[in-house]
Amino acid sequence: MKTFQNWSGDVKSSPKEWLFPAEEAEIIQIVHSAREKGNKIRVIGSGHSFTALVHSDSILVSLDRFSGVVSVDKEKLQATVKAGTKIHELGKLLWAEGMALENQGDIDQQSVAGALSTGTHGSGITFGSLATQIRGIRMITASGEPLECSETLNADIFKAAQVSMGMLGIITHFTLQLVPAYKLHYHASKTTVKECMSQLTTLKQNNRNFEFYYFPYTEIAQVKIMNETQEAPQPYGLANYLSDMVLENGLFQIMSTISKYVPGTTTGISKLAGLGASSASRKCWSHNAYPTARLVRFHEMEYNIPAENFEEVFREVKKCIEKNRFRVHFPLECRFVKSDDIWLSPAYQRESAYIAAHAYQGMPYKEYFGALEQIYHRYGGRPHWGKLHTCKSEYLSQNYPMWESFLKIRRRLDSGNIFLNGYLESLFL
Numbered sequence: 224m225k226t227f228q229n230w231s232g233d234v235k236s237s238p239k240e241w242l243f244p245a246e247e248a249e250i251i252q253i254v255h256s257a258r259e260k261g262n263k264i265r266v267i268g269s270g271h272s273f274t275a276l277v278h279s280d281s282i283l284v285s286l287d288r289f290s291g292v293v294s295v296d297k298e299k300l301q302a303t304v305k306a307g308t309k310i311h312e313l314g315k316l317l318w319a320e321g322m323a324l325e326n327q328g329d330i331d332q333q334s335v336a337g338a339l340s341t342g343t344h345g346s347g348i349t350f351g352s353l354a355t356q357i358r359g360i361r362m363i364t365a366s367g368e369p370l371e372c373s374e375t376l377n378a379d380i381f382k383a384a385q386v387s388m389g390m391l392g393i394i395t396h397f398t399l400q401l402v403p404a405y406k407l408h409y410h411a412s413k414t415t416v417k418e419c420m421s422q423l424t425t426l427k428q429n430n431r432n433f434e435f436y437y438f439p440y441t442e443i444a445q446v447k448i449m450n451e452t453q454e455a456p457q458p459y460g461l462a463n464y465l466s467d468m469v470l471e472n473g474l475f476q477i478m479s480t481i482s483k484y485v486p487g488t489t490t491g492i493s494k495l496a497g498l499g500a501s502s503a504s505r506k507c508w509s510h511n512a513y514p515t516a517r518l519v520r521f522h523e524m525e526y527n528i529p530a531e532n533f534e535e536v537f538r539e540v541k542k543c544i545e546k547n548r549f550r551v552h553f554p555l556e557c558r559f560v561k562s563d564d565i566w567l568s569p570a571y572q573r574e575s576a577y578i579a580a581h582a583y584q585g586m587p588y589k590e591y592f593g594a595l596e597q598i599y600h601r602y603g604g605r606p607h608w609g610k611l612h613t614c615k616s617e618y619l620s621q622n623y624p625m626w627e628s629f630l631k632i633r634r635r636l637d638s639g640n641i642f643l644n645g646y647l648e649s650l651f652l
């Protein structure tokens with residue numbers, strides 16, 4: 224029996240069957256067969272979610288063999304893609320057609336469906352989460368029938384399906400709105416928290432993509448910005464390799480191991496990481512600019528809060544870490560995202576800031592994440608669906624105005640709950 228383990232290693236399960244359909248007809252057959260036998264189905268992307276979204280002791284379906292671009296419309300700048308396509312594959316395929324995603328997150332290992340279905344986002348105040356790029360969805364629902372939806376076709380289902388964590392059916396295709404292929408100039412630099420805060424509005428408004436990292440127990444912030452450039456892409460040189468692989472991964476892995484086994488070193492290691500935060504610069508095609516290597520494994524919690532509250536929340540978070548002396552040496556990642564109208568998107572109807580906290584695999588994190596969660600909840604924080612949180616359905620229903628509407632659509636499409644596992648039942652039943 225093949226055992227599933229997610230990226231962080233926290234979620235493990237042994238599905239009765241792990242299936243890899245290559246054709247839509249096979250996917251339909253899997254749904255019919257599961258219904259007849261009373262089995263449940265979870266769909267897996269790349270297994271990068273930290274929460275138990277794809278935990279399954281019944282049927283686990285992977286669309287790894289169902290990938291690629293089906294068609295492109297160069298006039299509308301749209302493409303219809305198979306849901307199992309990995310984001311890194313998609314980037315190359317679109318580039319070959321002279322097109323690109325308008326924005327991405329900081330890795331590209333996810334499947335398109337997995338990333339879109341959890342509200343995955345990048346950073347930049349003019350961009351919504353990746354799911355805002357969806358123009359059409361085709362999925363196989365619990366009846367075994369294909370269902371198509373868009374802004375004009377089954378529009379209520381569309382708003383529910385854009386971020387739906389595999390609860391409405393197995394998504395087979397997305398039609399995505401794209402932009403002409405573009406190059407980005409990436410620049411990372413070190414500054415102080417005070418300077419970063421005083422320049423926050425300018426940094427957000429004057430850069431296409433802006434985010435910053437804050438190193439706990441220091442006053443150091445690392446600012447990362449990206450802007451479009453017409454200049455030629457540069458080869459990935461030694462300087463970038465040293466910054467990405469040696470400093471941010473190799474050396475950080477060693478420091479993390481010391482922090483884990485020698486508790487008294489953690490704050491010092493955070494300071495060292497801050498001091499060593501590298502400056503870097505490169506120019507490349509967009510699909511090569513967004514992703515970073517993430518070789519050091521961690522637990523992660525990320526919350527969406529209203530952008531207008533960001534500075535006070537950030538100050539509280541910083542103080543909370545310092546006061547409680549949590550054993551944390553990973554920087555906090557702060558990003559900014561445009562509001563959208565997707566029912567279960569954390570950025571639903573609000574300009575948003577995201578704060579992500581990480582803890583090295585095997586180090587204690589529950590008390591740390593729990594303390595931050597209490598702060599976020601006072602500001603109506605909404606958790607990233609793919610990242611750790613302790614929210615119950617009562618809290619979520621109060622913070623998602625379209626919660627009940629989503630539940631109605633879910634019940635309508637899957638009255639037998641075949642697309643729910645225990646974790647999702649605890650939140651959505």
Ligand SMILES: Cc1cc2nc3c(=O)[nH]c(=O)nc-3n(C[C@H](O)[C@H](O)[C@H](O)COP(=O)(O)OP(=O)(O)OC[C@H]3O[C@@H](n4cnc5c(N)ncnc54)[C@H](O)[C@@H]3O)c2cc1C
Nearest residue numbers: 268269270271272328329333334337343344388389394609
């Ligand atoms: C190192 C790392 C870096 C990350 N960086 C970012 C980031 O920059 N920004 C951000 O927002 N998030 C980030 N994430 C979170 C990540 O993007 C999400 O957890 C995403 O859902 C993972 O995609 P996946 O393909 O692994 O999906 P999985 O985790 O396998 O699945 C996610 C959800 O999608 C559903 N799903 C998958 N395929 C289908 C389908 N065909 N039909 C219907 N439902 C489907 C699953 O059932 C599940 O509910 C990061 C995670 C890690 C581990």
